[in-house]
Amino acid sequence: MQTHWKRTFAIIFSGQIFSILTSSMVQFSIIWHLTETTHSAVVLTIAGLIAFLPQALLGPFIGVWLDRLNRKLTMIAADSAIALFSLVLGLYFYWGEPSVAFVCFILAVRSIASAFHAPSFQAAIPLIAPADQLTRVAGWQQMVMSAANIIGPALGIAVYSAASLGVVLLLDVAGALIANLMLSLIKIRQPKPESLEAPRYFQELKLGWRAFIQVKAIVVITAAAAVFSVAFMPLATLFPFMTLSHFERGGYSASVVEAVFSAGMIIGGTLLSVAASKRKDIAYVSSSLIVIGATCAASGLLGKEAFIVFVVLSFMMGAASPFFNGPYMAMIQRAYDPMMLGRVISLVTSVMLLASPIGLLLAGPVVDRYGVQSWFLGAGIVTALTGIFLLVQMKNLDIQERQGS
Incomplete structure (x- = not known):
């Protein structure tokens, strides 16, 4: 049994890395294509919103269906839908140039399919791995995703x-087919419903919400994660701007920062998979926020000549990130009944996704008025204080989590 679940995840991840890699290739290539063909910031903004808003808005409602449906088949169907529409858009490029509206339609469909795939995968993990190994699995997942997102x-x-x-879109079809083939080789047990009564959608939706709020530890950490997302997520777009405007360096230097941050995430995911059971998950979560906050705030205090220091701090930020994402998801997977996980994970995912545009709306005026380094400093302070708050509350949160699990 001890090696069986590891072998299962080896098969799953060996397929998923192709799917994540080719999806990353497509997302970047589509944005680059729109940049080249439209030269419009408005179009890029709209495309970016379309790429994630359907997933964010539909998540809580889709969760009910995820808990009803077979999770393995749901993942296969979602990946197949993404592959189908990638194939349609890919063939369209051979016939002629598709309109921007059609490209945005494809992005929306991919986002909807992702709203089914990602939570189904997360909800399936505790059905395969032992409870005490969930944090280690999260570390493996962070490694796979980080590697694919660097190379993609x-x-x-x-x-x-x-x-x-x-051609990029056709490669995405191949990646989805490989992922589905690997999934077809493994078995994921489906949790049995508690009753055989005809399901009522809105009643099940309410049950998922009630289950979520009953575990106070997860509610508190999710609120903290939302604050973190508002403060930190805008940095995904501000890192290149920091390099260009504050340090007055070119595109090569900006790409180095991105690569170093992603390399840090890979190493952080590796360390998490090794050290998974040595500390409580809430300790990893709070410590991660403190490190991310401290390095982010320090970046905001750097002078123009300290670019190398910024690179080092970026690596540390990247390395600390998996220690937040992985243990947080493992806590959720342990705390809730498998029959509720689809609803809970979809809800949490939506909260994180919706926090990002709020952060971007706040960051724009602040950066324009006070400079990009001001957001790094402010976001770092907010993130570090959030981590300190969770650290102080660690004992109470841990007790509540055990009661809820």
Whole structure:
């Protein structure tokens, strides 16, 4: 049994890395294509919102269906839908140039399918791995995602430049097929419903919400995670701006920062998978926020000549990130009944996704008025204080989590 679940995850992740890699290639290539063809910031903003808003808005409502449906088949169906519409758009490029509206439609469909796939995968993990190994599995997942997200944009732009966006989209079809083939080779037990009565959608939706709020530890940490997302998520777009405007360096330096941050995430995921059971998950979560906050705030205090220090701090931020994401998801997977996990994970995912545009709306005026380094400093202070708050509350949160699990 001890090696069986590890072998199962080896098969799953070996397929998922192809799917995540090719999806990353497509997302970057589509944005690059729109940049080249429209030269419009408005179009890029709209495309970015379309790429994640359906997933964010539909998440809580889709969760009910995720808990009713077979999770393995749901993942396969969602990946197949993404592959189908990638194929349609890819073929369209061979016939002619698709309109921006059609490209945005494809992005929306991919986002809807992702709203089914990602929570189904997370909800399936505790059905395969032992409870005391969930944090280790989260570390493996962070490694796979980080590696794919580093290689994806570079590989995507290389294929796009050498061939076309159509070829990138066809590779995405291949990636989905490989992921589905690997999933078909493993067995995931489906949790049995508590009753055989005909399901009532809104009643089940309310049950999922009530289950979520009953575990006070998860509610508090989710609220803290929302604050963290509002403060930190805008940095995804501000890192290049920090390099260009504050340090007065070019695109090569900006790409180095991105690569170093992602490399830190890979190493952080590796360390998490090794050290998973040595500390409580809430200790990892709070410590991660403190480190991210301290390095972010320090970045905001750097002078123009300290670019190398910024690179080092970016690596530390990246390395600390998996220690928040992985243990937080493992706590959720342990705290709730498998029959409720789809609803809870979809709800939490939506909270995180909706926090991002709020942060961007706040960051824009602040950066324009006070400079990009001011947001790094302010976001770092808010993040560190959030981590300190969770650290102080650690004992109470841990007791409440055990009661809820």
